[in-house]
Amino acid sequence: MPATTMDQIVSLCKRRGFIFPSSEIYGGLQGLYDYGPLGVELKNNIMQDWWRANVYERDDMEGLDAAILMNRLVWKYSGHEDTFVDPLVDCRNCKSRWRADHVKGKCPNCGSTDLTEPRPFNMMFKTAVGPVADAESFAYLRPETAQGIFVNFANVLATTSRKLPFGIAQIGKGFRNEINPRNFLFRVREFDMMEIEYFVMPGTEDEWHQRWLDDRRAWWESIGVPRERITIYDVPKDELAHYSKRTYDLMYAYPDIGAQEIEGIASRSDYDLGSHSKDQGSLGIQARVNPNSHSTARLTYFDTATNRHLVPFVIEPSAGVGRCFLAVLSEAYDEQMVKAPPPEKLAAVADALAAFLKSVGKSEKISANARDAILDRGQTIAAGLPDALPQIETLLALPGADQIELGKKLRGQAQPLADEHFRTVLHLKPDLAPIKAAVFPLKRNHDGLVALAKDIRKGLQKSGRMRAIYDDTGAIGKLYRRQDEIGTPFCLTVDFQSLEDQTVTVRDRDTMAQERVAVQELEAYLEDRL
Ligand code: GAP
Secondary structure (H helix, E strand, O other): OOOOOHHHHHHHHHHOOOEEEOOHHHOOOOOOEEEOHHHHHHHHHHHHHHHHHHHHOOOOEEEEOOOOEOOHHHHHHHOHHHHOEEEEEEEOOOOOEEEHHHOOOOOOOOOOOOEOOOEEEEOOOEEEOOOOOOOOOEEEEOOOOHHHHHOOHHHHHHHHOOOOOEEEEEEEEEEOOOOOOEOOOOEOOEEEEEEEEEEEOOOOHHHHHHHHHHHHHHHHHHOOOOHHHEEEEEOOHHHOOOOOOEEEEEEEEEOOOEEEEEEEEEEEEOHHHHHOOOOHHHOOOOOOOOOOOOOOOOOOEEEOOOOEEEOOEEEEEEEEHHHHHHHHHHHHEEEEEOOOOOHHHHHHHHHHHHHHHHHHHHOOOOOHHHHHHHHHHHHHHHHOOOOOOOHHHHHHOOOOHHHOOHHHHHHHHHHHHHHHHEEEEEOOOHHHOOOOEEEEEOOOOOHHHHHHHHHHHHHHHHOOOOOEEEOOOOOHHHHHHHHHHHOOOEEEEEOHHHHHHOEEEEEEOOOOOEEEEEHHHHHHHHHHHO
């Protein structure tokens, strides 16, 4: 079963080093996160998979990696200086600031109704290029990678001789000064984007829009996000971005926050190339664009069939890597009972949980919001025992829970039972898994076993096709659990038989089935299954 709460994912990411709050030792910076050792592997694997599917496996695509800082005029003519704004309101009582559409007449922080009128706030970060900060050096951090593609359209066309339709793909950082970053990686201020600008003949855009919708849905499924968990939102006209003729938002059913945008697929007409072109009046541009008095290029395509220059239309599939990362983890997440816990031990946990929740209800040490959150989650867990037993750890990690003395007793009862009878497992697609194989010696103080296990790891790693690790820091059962939790598809155990016949036990993460495989055949065996 996928994750049912965002806390399950947050807690796993923290405990296993997928994600760290940015600059944590100095108190952090809101809306910014760092990808830890496992996080960076998963993120890179997602981006590689996207690149492979959209660039290498197609014959109509080029890649690009444009600079993050660009001439300010890019953002003037793209429309972002005027329109990349959120309306915000201030609470006069607690001085907090909110997006106007997130406030229903009342401050979400203190409940006051003393709010300012909404006013526009441009979400682009500003900086200066060079030693003097003045109007000349003023620049923005890009809020999307797309504009780097549009302003390079003529360069790519001239150097590749592409014919329509063709696309340009790019993965890179985007920056948005979000008013209220929230929900972990879902809404942040710095994030990687995977964007395609696909250039088509005017008049064929609706057909290509549909084809891209189908292609992108197939990709999400291929990386482990089932079709039925993504709904399509045909964005109403009055909600469309300034450049869009029509947009389909793919909405993934995230835990806690429900169906939210994971990718937008916009039909951008000839707005972008038209906006960045000189001589606009002679190009037959169909979109309403602002006059451009700075561009030095006509961003057109010469159509040999009609012997004329035209401005291509654009279909743009655009997805955030962080939102993808969250969805992939949520889908892969599973808490499985491996054997039923004894009834008397379960009853003791249920009693400890009830006592803890009673104490939370009476406590004056924690805020009302934190208390409600703990009680809410705690009651759901109590009703869901024994299956929900592993979630007690997540409950005890909620803000304020550490203030309750009885939490220690609850952890003492629940944790050993969860460790022994449950496993958390990430059923990641093997090619997304941060680590592909983990090698263990049955005994860590036996030179022969250790040497062979280290040799095997080295050989697998050297193949350059997989990340393999060696671990001897616990009993085999515990090592299996540790790897299950981070989605390692295969665990290899070197035992005494290995020394005699040069075979090892290979254990499958999902089925937990084990089989013996010859050391010599390991690389081929794993590659087959990865
Ligand atoms: N070039 C088109 C564009 O930028 P967008 O809908 O604003 O469109 C594209 O953003 C994708 O980027 C979204 O579908 C979402 O996955 C991701 N995204 C947008 N804002 C984000 C934020 N503040 N934090 C994390 N991801 C975000």
